[in-house]
Amino acid sequence: MAMRFSTIVRHIREGFKNVGRNGWMTFASMSSISVSLFILGIFMLLALNVNKLADQLDNQVQINVYLQVDTQTQKAEEIERLIKRIPEVKSVTYIPKAEGLQRFRESMGEEGKEALDGYDKENNPLPDAFEVEAFDPQKIGYIAKQIEALNLTDPDKSISKVKYGKDTIEKLFSITNAVRNIGLVIVLGLAVMAMFLISTTIKMTIIARRREISIMKLVGATNSFIRWPFFIEGAIIGFFGSLISATILLVGYSQLVHTTSATIGLYMIQFATVDEVTGMVGGSVMILGTLLGIFGSTISVRRYLRV
């Protein structure tokens, strides 16, 4: 049965009235929604930025394979072919020893110039090398092992060293996962608490209005008519609670980005932009908060409103 427009207006008005009627409980449950979603938001921001950082590093993630200094070019080409044959490998770039020396010089700058001055084509101490890129950065450890294993079938043991930013990368991934898991647990706990508080608030409304409800039933109000204001009350609590935390989160975050980007920018690390964050974090906080509110009131309405 379609609801009259005036009825919808009435339910919303009643919902707001209820919110006002038990002020302290409303305040408590709104705050708990705010706090839990604020913490959720912080974890989301952390995760977003760690992901972004990981993305940036992913592009830089590569394996450096160094051969023995005395390895022949023909042998080097064979090894390149073998590495290319590993399915997870995206690309292999051959860096001959001359280019390696050149790069080394550049990276050392002025100070290293002297130290490297004595070396040239004839007595280059560097080995030939490969730069290997992976399709999936998380597989880099595995690929490195595969490459190391090539030595097993090679009597000359031509590969002297396989290097990749093992520690950095693995740490980063473990941090990302930890942030995600810890955040999820904390947020779940807080969400349950917030829902419990909301359902208690609605329960108090129901108890406070028992008389009114019994009269409504006596004169023939339908069950949905009786229930609606309580759902709306829950939604209001959830909506405004999450609005508060979304506002604080976004304002705080944009401040943080503005004040620190100058310093952090030096390290080439980019924050997720405020625009990116608004939709993701702000949007999901608001939706989740409102849903929590509605869900909390549903629990109470089911349990205490025997209609």
Added chain:
Amino acid sequence: MIEMHDIWKTYADGTTALQGVNLVIDRNEFVYVVGPSGAGKSTFMKLIYREEVPTKGQISVNGFNIGKLKHRKIPFVRRNIGVIFQDYRLLPKLTAFENVAFAMEVIETPRRLIRKRTMEVLELVGLKHKAGSLPAQLSGGEQQRIAIARAIVNNPSVIVADEPTGNLDPETSWGIMNLLEEINFRGTTIVMATHNKEIVNTMRKRVIAIENGSIVRDQQRGEYGYEI
């Protein structure tokens, strides 16, 4: 209008309130239900407005078998039954007008009709001039008149009144009874439980006496009284 066939009611705690009640109340009747406290009067009334369901037997009101009624249909049956209590049961924070209008709002009556009809019934109960008063500012008799206005505002075919004069002095009680008689005269069936001997003996309507869960007397133009 109201028919009961072999109605039994046993509560969860084991008390048997009604045992084998058979009864027919016709359209436009005015019926007094008398009997000692705890005899089953209240249960009898509650069955009519579907606050309770019989443990055994059939009860129909306005042609609806209300013992077997689906839950979501109950509200629509209630709309045809007005209920009045000894303690008025008005909402303390609403004015007289709002208390009456409330009964129309909750069944989603269009706004413009609510105002018109509410003023109409307030006039009928003689309290149009008190429309803006809160229940606390009204006397017991006036509060009961507002409760009656609320009970009739949706034009029910039956009014169930559970000791409506129980808290009122004799003179005020007579005012209420005249009002109920007027409502009955306009075509509404009235079932009223009462302990007021004077009223029953003066008005001379049908009297049903309930004792120990059974009807012990059912008399047209009857008098107050039961065996014990």
